[in-house]
Amino acid sequence: MVKRFPQWQRDDAAHTPRHAADSVRARRLRLSLLLALVLAVPLAGVSGRAAYAADLAPAGASIGGQSVAGMTREEVAAVVTARAADTTVSITVDGQTIESSLEQAGGRVDASALADVLVDGADIAQSTPSAVGDQGGQTPAVSVDAQAVTALAERIDAQVGTPAVNAAIQPTADGDAFEAVAGSDGRGVDLASLTAVVENATVTLTSQSVELALTGTAPAISDAAAEAAASDADALIASEVTLSGAGETLTADAATRASWVGTTVVGGTLKTTLLEESVAAWVDQAAASIELDPISAIDNVDADGNLLEPARPAQEGLEVTNREAVTDGIIAALDAHEPYSGELDTQALTADAEQRVVSSGTDRFAYAAEAGEKWIDINLTDSTITAYEGYQQVHGPVLMNHGGPGNETITGTYQVYLTYAKQDLGCSAGWSYCQRDVAWVTYWQGNYAIHSAPWAKHFGVGSDAGSHGCINLPEEEAHWYYDWADIGTTVVSHY
Structure with a gap:
């Protein structure tokens, strides 16, 4: 909007208000x-x-x-x-x-x-x-x-x-509060004359x-105005923000809340405000931590479409449905200097079913088993583990997690050689992690084992590359394989 000769002009960070001599x-x-x-x-x-x-x-x-x-x-x-x-x-x-x-x-x-x-x-x-x-x-x-x-x-x-530099605010070294940054005078043309x-x-x-x-x-924003803005910003982020969803609790710490604060120049004052896009980005991050893409089921079929065996089970996905409402609620609460405790609402996402055409002969299996021979198939492509006796599935396929980049699960044919009902994993010199009292540990090569992973939120494609090379399973599944596998049972790991 065009205005004729105002006494002052509001400006943003790139403009400095000046006072003209005439009314x-x-x-x-x-x-x-x-x-x-x-x-x-x-x-x-x-x-x-x-x-x-x-x-x-x-x-x-x-x-x-x-x-x-x-x-x-x-x-x-x-x-x-x-x-x-x-x-x-x-x-x-x-x-x-x-x-x-x-x-x-x-x-x-x-x-x-x-x-x-x-x-x-x-x-x-x-x-x-x-x-x-x-x-x-x-x-x-x-x-x-x-x-x-x-x-x-x-x-x-x-x-x-020499443009004048406005006083401003910035987060402290710890990032959980604000401090004023002094401005400085400058030299420039007289606005009234221009x-x-x-x-x-x-x-x-x-x-x-x-x-x-x-x-x-003189700078448009004085040091005193910046001090006042820093105090306002501290008050704006003082209240706690907590979200719950899918059994998880997520909290925005003070440094995170401080990253949501922005400033605008209004006349000779520095106004603090919550940046909606920054709050929304945190809510998106929180939502992503509990959301889950659906995993489609895969059935192995022959050339005529006849079912041979299930290759991968389906798993429903999970989607957060109230991102905008949560974002608005956080902003409203902090603006009122009140804590916020909200819930991320979710809905299930239906998984699809696929068919994969494979050979109808025994060559489709990763291992040439004797009749009735126990063996375990670890399919790193489908992120599944399946127990066989001969060529008959006796348990599974079950969704599992395997080693991630830099900690890839080895491939090849091995045998179970050691088991523990409970064991500390890592927790010694040379290891980058430590998990105490891990249940149902079945070793099949060196430090590679099948074991429970109660810390894992999800299993299967999309969250599978989450271990240091071992095969991670829900506790009840790890227990089943621990009970079923004998010392010497063949384990085949493959893509």
């Missing part, structure tokens, strides 16, 4: 008088009433030194448009010149409205100061965009001056070349 009323009066002087011309025998009746600009009417006498409103508007496009503002400071188009400098000219003023100009000299301002919502013929003038001033200051130059160029539609001096400029 809004005084600037409107000056603009009106300038326009009146430009347009007040002798009528050379043509009365204002006659000119109006003819709908032509009266004799002697001109703009920017170019005569528009006798022109229609459309012709006058075309001249005004051309003059505005050719008008420039050149400011010289300390020997350096910065040139800007009238539009970039903030001069706003409504060609049609100014054409009307010129064609009806017989009475402009007697008009009130508001004649060129807003009248009943009408667009003013000429005006100056104070924000654009401020931007030009900052462009000049950046090249030849505004007057742009006004003159806008009203006369003639290029202006002016030399201006640098003056001292």
